[in-house]
Amino acid sequence: MRLLQITASNVWRGHEQQIVYYYDEFNDQIEHQVLLCTPNTRLSEIAAERNYNFQTLEFKSEYDLKWMKKINQIIKEEKIDVVLIHNSTAHTLCVLSSLIYGWKTPMVFFRTLIKKVDTNFFRKWKYNYKVLKKIVCVSEAVRTILLSAIKDHTRLSIVGSATDLSEFQKTQKTGILHRELGWDADTIIIGNIAAFVPFKDHITFVNTAEILASKLPNCKFVLIGKGELEQEIKDYVAQKGLTERFAFLGFRKDVPELFPEFDLFLFTSKLEPTGGVLLEANACKVPVVATRAGGIPEVIIENKTGLLCEKENASDFAEAVIKILSNPSLRNELVTNGYEHLKANFTKEVIAKQMLAELNAVIKS
Template sequence: MRLLQITASSVWRGHEQQIVYYYDAFDSKIEHQVLICPTETKLAEIAVSKNYNVHALPLKSEYSRRWIKKIIQVIKNEKIDLVLIHNSTAHTLCVIASLLSIKKTPLVFFRTLIKDIATNPLRKWKYNYKHLVKLICVSQAVIDVLGPSIKDHSRFTIVGSATNLDDFKRTSKSYKLHDELGLPRTTQLIANISAFVPFKDHYTFIKTVNILKDKLPNAKFLLIGTGKMEDEIKAFTKELGLENHILFLGFRNDISEIFADFDLFLFTSKLEPTGGVLLEAYASHVPIVATNAAGIPEVVNHNQTGLLCEKENPESFAEAVLTVLENKELKEKFIKNGFKHLKENFTKEVITEKMREELLKIHKNHS
């Protein structure tokens, strides 16, 4: 199999990390592969540092002629027989390139977003394009939203998120955060790591803290991340008088070093495709309280690897947090079962092999 992986994403998040996992894992297991990505991105930087067969070029438009020309050129010159697409803009560019090409190379789209496409006729057509032979979704929740707009459901399959256990070797407290924040080492840390965007539902996190502040006087609540709603959430925190209880730590490059310092991971997101950060909690031996919504129940088994709560229900979250923190046996059960669940289903090795097998099957059926 000769594979082209392509993304037009300029950010660095879980999906972009997964592209690196795939490229590294496939390198010795398939005949040939190429990566196309935007310049001046972390992905491009990593690709160059690792000597990937990469074509990095600037992207100014979803309909970039330069990108379309490059896609056609790479497919032809490097004899590509399967294209793995990693984001919506790349999907558009690949469909246009396919329309302009005589030889119709099979396209596969790895979809990781929960977003309805039914209101956009052009987008619906793009997802039903006949040479887009497979829609690999990161969870059943993604399929459930896309499903009504897709004519042929046999094109759906699932390959989940992955985490690298080598990146999360610390499974006991280092107290790095306690020392950095000037907190006694007995302080309980209850954390959330996510971008400040609407579906992450930081409002429910703040409301949960408001319920817990008097019940957990020895706790601090940490919000890690950045985003367009950060100032809005900080203002709401101040409005409720929670500035001394909730600490905003911004973007961190040391998540794997500090994760094990958390006593509990509180994840209030209400439209999560899978929640890759939940896998990092498992890896770091941190118990989870999360939302029973979207793709999260595909990662967290209620009362086995963590507790799931009704979305937008701070009372439910507060009760669950107290249940875990006050029951050492339950906490240890979640840590043990969560780590086992991760190793069996969501490690880099498990997921990359599952994707490779899926791509080989697609290649065999369309060659």
């Protein structure tokens, strides 16, 4: 197999991490691969650090002729057998490049958003484009929302999120976060790692924190990530009088070191395709309270590997947090089950094998 992986994304989130997992796992299993991405991003940094076979191009629009030409050039020069597309704008660019230059190399689109795609003629058309042979969805929730737009449902399949157990090896506290933040050693840390965007619903996180602050005097809250709503959430925290209880750490490269410092991972996202960060919590043996929404129940088994709550219901979240923190045996049961569930279903090795099977099936067909 000679593979082109392509993304026009400028951010670093779970999907971009998944690209790294795929590249690493595929490297010894296929003949040749190339990554095309945008420059000056965390993904391009990793590609350079690990000596990937990669090329970069500034992204300006999904109708950028330079991108279309570059895609055609790579497909021809690298003799690509199949194109694995990782975001919607790259999907558009690939379809238009195929039309303009006439290449028929089969495409596979790895879809990770819960969002309708039949909102206009062009979007619906590009998802049914004849050279796009397969749409691999990260969860059943993503697949379900695509059904109305896709004519041939056999083109839809599911390959879940993944995490790297070799990266998330630390499962015990060392106190590094307490020391960094100057917090007492007995401080309970409740954390969240997510971009500050609307569907991650940091508002409900803060509302939950307000309830917990009145019941757990020694609990504090850590938010890791960046995004458009960061200042709005900081202002909301101040409005609630919780500034002294919150730490905003921005984007961090040392997440595997910080994760085990959390006493609990509170994930209030209300429209999550899968929640790959929940797998990282499982890997670090941190108990999880998350939303019963989107693809999250496909990752977290309710009352077995974590507790699930109704979206935007701060009281429900607070009750679940207290239930775990006040019951060590329940905590231990959840983290043990979560770790075993992860190993069986969501390691990068397991998931990459599933994606490789999808790509091989497309080439053979």
